[in-house]
Amino acid sequence: MIRLNNFGVLSLVGLLCAGLVACGGNDGPAAPAADTSDGTSVTEAAAPAQPVVVYSSRAEQLIQPIFTAFTEETGIAVEYITDSAQPLIERIKAEADTTPASVLLTVDAGVLWYAAEQGILQPMASDIVSAAVPQQYRDPDGLWTGLSLRARTIVYDTRKVSADELVGYADLADSRWAGKLCLRTSKKVYNQSLVATMIASMGEEKTEEIVRGWVANLAQPEFSNDTKLIEAIEDGRCQVGIVNSYYFGRLQRDNELSAALFWQPAELGGVHVNVSGAGITANAPNVAGATALLEWLAGPAGQELFAGLNLEFPVLGDVPNDPIVAAWGEFAASEQPLIDAGRLQADAVKLMARAGYN
Amino acid sequence: MNPWRLAAPVIALVMAMPLCVVFGSVFVPTGETWTHLATYVLPAVTRNTVWLVLVVAVGTLLVGTLSAWLTAVVEFPGRGFFVWAMMLPLAVPGYVFAFALAGVFGYSGPASDLWRTVTGQPLPQWGGGAASASCLILGLYPYVYLLARQAFLTQGRQSLEVAQSLGLTRLAGFWRVALPLARPWLAAGVALVIMETLADFGTVKVFNFDTFTTAIYAAWFGLFSLPAALQLSAVLLLAVAAAVVLERFWRGASRFSAQNGSAPQRRLQPSVSQRWLAFGFCALVFALAFVIPVGQLLLWALAHAEVEWMPRYWGYARSSLILASAAALLVTSLALLLGFADRHAPARTTRISVIVATLGYALPGTVLAVGFFAVIAGLGHALSAAVEWLSPGAAGVTLTGTLLVMLLAYAARFLAVAYSPITSGFERITPTLDEAARGLGASGWRILRRVHWPLLSGGTATAALLVFVDVMKELPITLITRPFGWDTLATRIFQLTTEGEWERAALPALAVVIAGLAPVLWLQRQDTTG
Numbered sequence: 068m069i070r071l072n073n074f075g076v077l078s079l080v081g082l083l084c085a086g087l088v089a090c091g092g093n094d095g096p097a098a099p100a101a102d103t104s105d106g107t108s109v110t111e112a113a114a115p116a117q118p119v120v121v122y123s124s125r126a127e128q129l130i131q132p133i134f135t136a137f138t139e140e141t142g143i144a145v146e147y148i149t150d151s152a153q154p155l156i157e158r159i160k161a162e163a164d165t166t167p168a169s170v171l172l173t174v175d176a177g178v179l180w181y182a183a184e185q186g187i188l189q190p191m192a193s194d195i196v197s198a199a200v201p202q203q204y205r206d207p208d209g210l211w212t213g214l215s216l217r218a219r220t221i222v223y224d225t226r227k228v229s230a231d232e233l234v235g236y237a238d239l240a241d242s243r244w245a246g247k248l249c250l251r252t253s254k255k256v257y258n259q260s261l262v263a264t265m266i267a268s269m270g271e272e273k274t275e276e277i278v279r280g281w282v283a284n285l286a287q288p289e290f291s292n293d294t295k296l297i298e299a300i301e302d303g304r305c306q307v308g309i310v311n312s313y314y315f316g317r318l319q320r321d322n323e324l325s326a327a328l329f330w331q332p333a334e335l336g337g338v339h340v341n342v343s344g345a346g347i348t349a350n351a352p353n354v355a356g357a358t359a360l361l362e363w364l365a366g367p368a369g370q371e372l373f374a375g376l377n378l379e380f381p382v383l384g385d386v387p388n389d390p391i392v393a394a395w396g397e398f399a400a401s402e403q404p405l406i407d408a409g410r411l412q413a414d415a416v417k418l419m420a421r422a423g424y425n
Numbered sequence: 426m427n428p429w430r431l432a433a434p435v436i437a438l439v440m441a442m443p444l445c446v447v448f449g450s451v452f453v454p455t456g457e458t459w460t461h462l463a464t465y466v467l468p469a470v471t472r473n474t475v476w477l478v479l480v481v482a483v484g485t486l487l488v489g490t491l492s493a494w495l496t497a498v499v500e501f502p503g504r505g506f507f508v509w510a511m512m513l514p515l516a517v518p519g520y521v522f523a524f525a526l527a528g529v530f531g532y533s534g535p536a537s538d539l540w541r542t543v544t545g546q547p548l549p550q551w552g553g554g555a556a557s558a559s560c561l562i563l564g565l566y567p568y569v570y571l572l573a574r575q576a577f578l579t580q581g582r583q584s585l586e587v588a589q590s591l592g593l594t595r596l597a598g599f600w601r602v603a604l605p606l607a608r609p610w611l612a613a614g615v616a617l618v619i620m621e622t623l624a625d626f627g628t629v630k631v632f633n634f635d636t637f638t639t640a641i642y643a644a645w646f647g648l649f650s651l652p653a654a655l656q657l658s659a660v661l662l663l664a665v666a667a668a669v670v671l672e673r674f675w676r677g678a679s680r681f682s683a684q685n686g687s688a689p690q691r692r693l694q695p696s697v698s699q700r701w702l703a704f705g706f707c708a709l710v711f712a713l714a715f716v717i718p719v720g721q722l723l724l725w726a727l728a729h730a731e732v733e734w735m736p737r738y739w740g741y742a743r744s745s746l747i748l749a750s751a752a753a754l755l756v757t758s759l760a761l762l763l764g765f766a767d768r769h770a771p772a773r774t775t776r777i778s779v780i781v782a783t784l785g786y787a788l789p790g791t792v793l794a795v796g797f798f799a800v801i802a803g804l805g806h807a808l809s810a811a812v813e814w815l816s817p818g819a820a821g822v823t824l825t826g827t828l829l830v831m832l833l834a835y836a837a838r839f840l841a842v843a844y845s846p847i848t849s850g851f852e853r854i855t856p857t858l859d860e861a862a863r864g865l866g867a868s869g870w871r872i873l874r875r876v877h878w879p880l881l882s883g884g885t886a887t888a889a890l891l892v893f894v895d896v897m898k899e900l901p902i903t904l905i906t907r908p909f910g911w912d913t914l915a916t917r918i919f920q921l922t923t924e925g926e927w928e929r930a931a932l933p934a935l936a937v938v939i940a941g942l943a944p945v946l947w948l949q950r951q952d953t954t955g
Binding site for chain 1: 458461465466531532533552553630631632633635639642643645646647648649650651791794795798799802803805806809823825826901904905907909912916919920921923924925
């Protein structure tokens with residue numbers, strides 16, 4: 068269908084060559100460390116020290132403002148590459164002792180546990196971090212620390228369900244919720260770590276029974292994301308479900324919702340939380356800078372930014388929450404060590420497959 | 426020795442690097458994980474995958490061939506517009522396409538609201554399988570369309586005229602003459618669609634439909650077993666390789682040379698109602714595959730532009746365009762080299778090399794990206810060690826994080842995309858054509874320029890276009906191999922969607938679509954026969 072005349076071919080080749088030569092001349096069109104979203108160069112100018120390179124699976128818009136603030140305060144520049152967690156871990160493994168990365172920043176205790184298992188992290192020598200972050204949100208050997216909490220909790224339709232009828236996660240397997248429960252896919256790590264902590268506290272047999280009960284109660288096939296699930300509750304297609312609180316917060320920011328959050332009480336184990344967190348890589352070229360960054364992130368200024376950007380909860384209890392988050396009221400977070408969620412994640416995935424939870 | 430014999434194996438060696446990692450994994454024991462997968466996961470995903478591939482292959486074949494036939498051979502209102510409009514869905518990334526259509530036709534979408542207003546009933550919702558299949562058909566039919574159109578345009582009028590003089594109707598002429606003559610093009614197009622479907626993760630993820638690819642990612646991300654994920658990939662690749670060999674065998678020794686490729690076309694002049702039927706078909710496909718999803722993106726982008734727009738977008742766009750152009754140039758050149766090698770040294774090693782070099786397209790993107798990165802990093806370590814041994818204290822060698830490696834990784838992924846249209850072009854060059862040219866005293870280069878190139882230029886341009894838009898949309902390789910600062914429009918989409926901010930990602934998605942339109946429109950201007 069397409070016929071190029073000679074001029075067309077020549078101009079195409081010429082254009083491409085020009086493009087290649089042009090880009091060979093510099094190191095790239097935009098260095099993220101030097102650019103802030105308004106296009107001004109802040110980081111580089113104020114950065115005499117060696118930069119800290121961060122590999123992050125936490126999205127750019129949730130980390131870039133924090134790094135900018137860190138650099139302004141400390142003068143240490145931060146460079147980062149983002150990707151999914153598993154490719155980043157493979158990348159650090161492949162780069163071995165030539166890795167530019169000093170920090171691995173990621174989401175989910177399972178991933179942090181796996182990174183530690185793979186031997187790509189080194190223990191942090193920081194009293195500041197271990198004093199600030201509660202023990203259950205850290206690796207016992209100091210290989211990683213949680214930096215913000217993501218609560219996975221029950222969401223319900225206030226028009227059809229009253230809060231008194233709700234008990235907790237396990238109770239959603241009860242037959243009185245038949246045809247009323249909605250769940251997100253078991254392929255999402257948030258559900259995997261929820262089930263993993265259930266295995267840790269109740270054992271595998273009891274957990275499988277509960278998960279089978281959930282599947283039997285489903286009103287709809289599993290959703291591909293939490294937002295769709297909350298919308299289904301708004302539409303009246305489901306009455307209860309399990310979601311991460313910040314997805315609910317984002318919808319609440321722009322809409323009047325009939326759905327509300329319910330927190331499992333402390334007597335039943337409290338609310339399931341997961342972390343986003345970080346560790347220093349085993350071959351980190353800049354351990355001092357990496358430690359400074361993690362200590363700053365675990366401090367009050369870092370905590371407020373880190374959690375606030377995504378309506379998450381700070382790991383530091385006394386940092387003020389965002390007003391939307393504060394309006395949900397107090398809840399008791401589960402005190403189970405998060406390392407269990409990582410250790411048992413593969414078992415949880417297998418259990419959900421056996422139970423027919425897709 | 427014929428130097429062409431070396432070309433294909435050398436290219437294959439580079440492209441096969443991620444495959445080595447994949448097949449190397451079979452020696453890693455993963456007993457318990459395999460038992461679990463084989464019992465609870467594989468039966469269902471294998472069924473789903475076979476079903477999805479069949480439905481998408483048949484669907485794209487129907488939609489792609491029919492729209493190509495109509496725009497190439499039949500006169501109807503708006504034909505000149507649809508010639509290029511039908512390829513536009515190529516510019517929309519699959520993961521975005523699925524989400525936009527889910528937004529329009531989902532429970533709370535505008536199509537649903539309209540349906541409820543008109544009928545009083547909620548819009549019936551399709552299951553994950555049907556929804557995934559329709560999205561993939563609408564997004565991937567342009568591969569078949571582009572190649573089929575190439576076939577119909579170059580097969581000349583004479584064969585159809587002969588058919589009609591033998592008393593065949595127009596329809597019978599299409600079925601019994603035009604279609605069989607287009608077989609290599611259709612097969613090449615559907616082969617691309619099948620490989621793309623097998624590697625797809627974005628679409629099936631949006632509709633939560635479990636396929637072989639989701640099982641690969643589940644083994645890796647959920648069960649933390651990269652070896653098991655690689656072993657599953659190896660099974661997938663073996664199946665694809667077997668299919669490719671079978672297709673070659675089936676095609677056998679048939680030759681499909683042009684009779685009079687450059688003869689001016691005279692289009693069929695159907696009745697008025699048939700013309701409007703043709704218009705209706707093309708308009709419906711174009712609306713579903715482009716207008717509606719892109720319209721939805723536009724609405725979302727406008728609603729979120731204030732939060733999302735920033736000057737760095739110019740940098741993203743520039744990176745995307747540079748990478749896509751450079752990759753198009755490199756990958757198309759490699760594909761041409763492979764094509765020439767296949768023609769000038771048709772040995773078994775060449776044929777096997779071609780299959781190996783084009784297999785990467787069926788591999789889930791992240792698996793290929795990680796495999797490629799691991800080999801390159803290993804090579805870098807080895808080189809550093811060699812340098813250190815030769816001159817102690819010298820600086821080490823880092824291959825990773827360079828643009829060249831990035832482009833080679835794109836080549837490993839997209840060589841199949843460029844090779845298909847080019848190899849179909851080579852089908853049109855008969856040995857007698859070469860002999861005739863030589864008889865007229867033409868030398869090698871002159872034959873290449875005056876005889877081969879006019880027959881190859883169409884396929885080559887199609888190849889470059891496909892690679893360009895594919896690289897614009899590509900994510901996993903870009904993410905893992907980009908040097909610091911080389912963020913693209915696609916990686917921006919990734920940043921937003923990874924936190925579920927789909928509507929905010931509409932702006933970069935729209936930018937990808939617009940940037941992908943540029944080469945489509947440019948090539949359209951070169952399309953003198955359209």
